[in-house]
Amino acid sequence: MESVSSPVKKKAAERQHRAEVLLAGEQLRLRLHDGKLIKDRRYHLRTYPNCFVAKELTDWLVEHKEAPDRETGIRLMQKLMHHNIIHHVCDEHSDYKDARLLYRFRKDDGTFPLDKDVKVFLRGQSLYEKMVSIEDSILKAREENEVTYQRTVFGCELIDWLIQEGETESRKEAVELCRLLLEYGIIQHVLNKHHFFDTKILYQFCINFRRRRRLTELLSEEALRSLPESPDSPFCLRKLSSEQSASFHSVQPAKEIKMVSALRRSSVTSLSGASCSYFPSPPSLGVLPSIDCNPKSVLTRPVTTDELLSPGAPYVKKTLTIVGDSVGWGFVVRGGKPCHIQAVDPGGPAAAAGMKVCQFVFSVNGMYVLHLDYQVVGNLIMTGPRTLVLEVMEAIDEQMP
Template identity: 80%
Template structure:
């Protein structure tokens, strides 16, 4: 590969595999929370929060066809242990044992190591979410030499986007960021012949962060090609998925339901800057192009943060506790300074918690977001815990 050592691709593949293990582990964690396998448990007069019993989890893996037998289930969980995703609650066992022992996800107890590789991975995930949610996104299916590449972009266009969106202070910084993403296996040149350059070379995301992983993929040394899927633990649900319907609801529960055509599930954080362009999900391979998800804002007019906080303003503050399920939280956020709720799945966790469209987001898990831009709010939601504590303001008129 030009511009780098001969082992750059090998290192990138290894880092990509670690990223895939992290994604699969996080998707499993959300599913186990949803299935109530992760909960506070008492052992020897001590309570261990957010843990699971190894033997029960092995049974669950077999019942849910994530492992064909107990031996495979043990190997899968050992893989997660080796990558510091789960651990024994007292760190007494370095191996995963199929017994009545308590284990815990490190993300649930705050011991997940945020080293450089993890931080680069989270940065790549945040950029990917912003790109796939963008209206007229630079991330799309592109062809080169009669070969079609998914999640592809032109190098100089990515540099333009990073600087325009404030993700990088200069073109030089943007190039350095993209080179770091490439070296960590998150992006690559489509033919793997080049390092990243601010040019017309074609690149693509090697990782589809929204694809639902099967745990058995973790047992391969290299990432296999897996058919694309719009499923994501952070997605707004489809309506009538068994009927092939590609629509979702953009409604307020007490109003008439409006069905908006969409080519895929929209991300829970399909966001847009309030004063900038609106961001929507891109087409999916095999579905009709040109369809738009939430083509325009649901707000009747733009509202400023100062207006929300001014004395006597016709807004009331509420606190919502939203416990995500295996699919996600079931809402779409857009705008910025302040962000607002663009769409709510009437059958999802957010609607059950009292969320409605046109509400303004004040804080996420205790962090004030009223004056933050959408990439920051997106990162707080996507990388945060399964249970969201959100303060919102809604119009009382």
């Protein structure tokens, strides 16, 4: 049976490190939006949207103990620049300077480069979120050589699931996808001895997508590989309480709209060759923030699925057909079980189709989603077709809860 060669292992480790940088950068971006460090700024009679001042950010990093000193903070931001996560608003400076200069996250202005590495990472992230969000997940704790590994799956079982869920059309295509995920350090054999095979060999996800990252981890690849699982890790098989999953701390809806509008579908290009079918339209990294980064709910009280579906409930179902434009669909979904519409861009396709804040998402492209949280629903939307068909439920008297 084919083993994993040293060059493959080395390359997978490098790609895994880049994935950690992407996750840490996205978590930082959402925290800065939440803390109002990112905002529209005016300089020399010109307004630059969604920017931050380098000196202010360095102050923030030290103040929030994300960096022990200014020099480390500068190195951290330079790391994000090197990975094309942030850039100077006019691209006049290739380095991060601790001065009153304006920088911006590429996710906020639609210039984030979706190369092959990023697309594979987003694909793996989407599959992982889909797996861990269902009640009877195929990812389980299993033993191998008297050692228990969390979130594992047998190779043949993963192939069956990919075909059953419509993620791939054939076993050959599913195997090619899984081998690609292994080569990119997203999954691996639990003992890191074998490549991927469609047999009863045990594999696990290597990347903990939901763990809260500390920025200083990015300065050491060895530290990233040896990090223990945190209590918030999905690898610990720990379920969030209903109170946690329904709580929000956030930016204003207007700011959230700007973030959504900045995600340009036009920048998405499919991979060449046999892999192109794996990546229809990659989901945004923004659907995976930690709980502290989520926006405050627009709902004045929680609403349960049973309440929506109970006979005689004061809710009506509507079908919305939304054709995405060059920058997306123009709305934000938040919450879970059921999800709700958090914000709508008044000039976007969703608003034109009749979408309103506080509507509850009943189905996405024919798939019932009242039992899913916003991360899974967001992935379904972002990985689906450009023309989006949503069924939503809203209060009959338009007095939203």
